[in-house]
Structure formats: structure tokens, C-alpha cells
Amino acid sequence: MADATRTTATAEPPATTDPAQDAVPVRRPALSPSRASDFKQCPLLYRFRAVDRLPEVPTKAQVRGTLVHSVLERLFALPREQRLPERAKELLEPVWTELASDCPEWTDLFEGDDDGEVESWLRSAGELVDAYFGLEDPRRLEPEACELHVETELSSGVLLRGYIDRLDVAPTGEIRVVDYKTGAAPRQIGEAKAMFQMKFYAVVLWRLRGVVPRQLKLMYLTDGQALAYTPDEAELVRFERTLEAIWQAILKAGRTGDFRPNPSKLCGWCSHQARCPSFGGTPPEYPGWPEPDPGEESVLDRAD
Template structure:
């Protein structure tokens, strides 16, 4: 099943109950640190976003709006014009995001918006959107594998050639260590490749990562045997999550990314104590947030 982000949000607003599912961000969390997965997916502890994360979310929103325009209008100046209204809408939807700028003057906010402009300029240096007609942007995809594992996620952009070949495009604006961030990003892209392969019966021709901070692209071509192996990896991750969910045994796994973790104060590896285990969440522990998609 594939829906737009707006359609999926409407379903959530109607209170529709969905089965627990595995998303690329939550699967990556569990691989990195089972306790981090628990904090985010089970306890659902709040995390204060950074301005860099908000900037990434804003840039994703602008690029989605840009591709909604007629091709000839997709110009750098037009993209810059979309920044302020896009931020106004995002901050209205999530007032707590705007609170990060409380006490700051207009100059600081303009400087932050200017840093988002630089990411957009970097995007235009990588490709010309006037020459592209994506099938979808911010596409929600969902598939149940033969094993019963439900996969769910959002694709930044899906390009489909007249010949039927599929390209999956993902924009990266974060600043995680390159080797770690690249590995997590490729895990995410293979996740989408498996979902689209099972939905459409076509192995994506290309997985393309666009790094807007440094103006570089990374393209990868998967094949069917590789996706079969990766599908088994996802099934194994979900089984491990369910085992931990039954017992509450989500163990910390200290590593280099602990410096970026918002939950060190609750982590035993740093002298903290997790809250009491609340039990496996219902109805769903697999959703990604806009901040996840802006990594």
C-alpha cells in the first residue's frame, strides 16, 4: 500500500488503529541500541529537537512544495520564497518547535533561514528539478511480508522512468559522522527498496542519497538476491524486537553515537535508570517522525 503523507495524517486524525510495524528509523535504532529503541518506540519519551533537525525538516518540506509546482517554476529563487511560508506552517502545526527560538531576535531567525537557503542552493547544484517529474514526494509505503512482518516508512521522492524503472531518492541534511551516517542511510534505502520491490514486483534501478550539507550524491544499484538477504535481516530484527518486547529486556549498547543521544541521563551505561517498563505499546510502535525523515 502506498499513500501520501497527507493521506496518512488524515487516517491518524480519524483515529484509525494500525498494527505494530517496523520502520527504517526504528529498525536502525534497535540495531544501534535496543534501549534507544525502547525509549523512542515503547516509552515514547519526548526529545527536544535541535535547530539543525528543524532545518532539515524545513528543507524537506520546501522540496516537497517545489515539486508540486509546474516544472518551469522550480527555480532557486522560488525555493527560497517557499522557506518562510513552509516554516510558518510547520511551526503552527508544532508550536513547541517555534519555542526553540523563544527570546531570540528576528536577526537570529533570519540567519537560521539563511542556513536553510544554503542547503537548497546545494540541492540545485546537484540536479535540475525542472527536468524531473517524480511520481510522488513524501510517499507513505507499507507492506506485509510473507513472514507476517509489517514494514512501514516514508520515501522522500520516487522517480519512475517511462520504461518503468524506479529510482528512490533521499535528501540528507544531518551532520552525523560520515561513515556512520552513510551506513544508516544505506540501511534506510535498502529498507525502501525491499518495500517497493514487494509492492510493485520491480527491484529499484537506483537508490540515490543526496547530501545537501556538502553537495555530494551517492548512488547504489541493488539486486534481487541482495534484497532477499536484507528482507531476512529485517525479519530477524523484528523477531528480536518482539522478544525484547515480551520481557522488557532492551539493553544499552554504548558506542560513538551516544554523544548525540538525548537519553543519557536515563541510560545505565551513564549511571542513569530507565523508567519502569510500560509493556509493549498498542496499537503501533513503528512510526517515523518528520525529524526522523530529515536526518
């Protein structure tokens, strides 16, 4: 997307006598769809991820999702006529090599696996790519952007920030937001979280462009299904208020350190049970509200 369609709401860095520090801008705390969803799901999970920033070991499925997202992004960088299933699957191994180079710790997931197991994992990624081609023909599309960073500030002062898998803009100006899903969370819970994420992007784009997205499209590659939804302005106004309320609740918890656990079916996917009081654990000492920015999403967040 061109710079004219983005809003940058970065705070001015505090005065300092260190030139090296002057060179690094301090970004304001922001709300991302993943972190907002974390707080809704479990305030303590939000704290572990956004405040304590505790490391999490990804699963092979999460890394596979990142790989598939990266392959689809590269696919749309190719000329239309080359956007074929065979060409997309040819990208799997070189893209995985690049990802492993950037995040060498991900290769530890395959320690002890033989070549056949790694090849089977890559084939499973290829099956997700095949499922994508069963849902649409990329040769007929020309997205405005893939893996698009968006950021805007609401009139209330809440800063929203996130990454959109794909943005399609019709010649008539209608906007479609597309998100690829490769995860295996329970479908009902997963769809609720995914739609929350999509409405978040819809609010950001509406505030950036003054246009309510015509369609929010979720593409479930595990089962080859798609879900499309059309929001309206009144709904986005209500959702914007929801985001503002979530941010105020986060700030209140941040001031007091009172991030309480909220046990649910999703606890089985949590990496922090050993530190959670609901499972007999003890959280680390509260470090205080973080600066400069607790809102950033990782590539694993974006891959879902």
C-alpha cells in the same frame, strides 16, 4: 502514488462496545527504517522512542532539515518552469510559518534569539536548498511522488512501513528512490544508516511492485554530494531476512522488557543519557509492549 501500488496490512480492531472506539482502527505494530535502525544501534534507544515514547527536544538542525524537505516537496508541486532556486527560497518563510503553526513547540528553540539569528538560521536552510540545485535540475524531473507513505507485509508476517522522500519512475518502468540528507552525523556512520534506510525502501517497493529499484540515490545537501547505489534481487532477499531477524529480536525484547543499552560514538547525539544505565541513569518502569503501533516515524525522523 495511486492506491493500486500500495498494500495496506492493517489488522482488524478488537471488538468493543464503545462506538467511539469502534471508529478508530487499531494498527498493527510495524517496523519502520528509523525504528529498525534505532534497535540496531541501541535496543534501549528503541525502547525509549517506540515503547516509552519519551519526548525529545529537537535541535535547530533537525528542524531545519524538516523545513528543507518540506520546501523541496512544495517545489515539485510547482509547474516545471517555476522550479528555480529563487522560487524555492521564496518558499522558506511561508513553509516555516506553517510548520511552526503545526508544531508551536519548535518555536521555543528560538526563544531569546534576536531576529538576526532567526534570519541567519533561515539563510542556512537556503544554502541547503542552493546545494540541492547544484546536484540536479528539478525542471527536468517529474517525480511520481514526494513524501510517499509505503506499507507492505512480508510473507513472514512482518509489517514494514515508511516514508520515501521522492520516487522517480522512468517511462520504461525503472524506479529510482531519492533521499535528501541534511544532518551532521559522522559521515561513515551516517552513510551506513542511510543505506540501511534505502535498502529498507527498496525491499518495500520490490514487494509492492515486483520491481527491484534501479537506483537508490542519497543527496547530501550539507556538502553538495550525491551517492548512488544499484541493489540486486539477491541482496534484497538477504536484507529482507535481516529485517525479519531484527523484528524477531524486537518482539523477544518486548516480551521480556530486556532492551539493553549499546554505547557507541552516537551516544553524544542521544537525548536520553540521563535515563541510560551506561551513563549512571535509570530507565522508567517498563510499561509493556505498546499498542497499537510502535513503528510510526515522526517528521523529524524523515527529515534526518
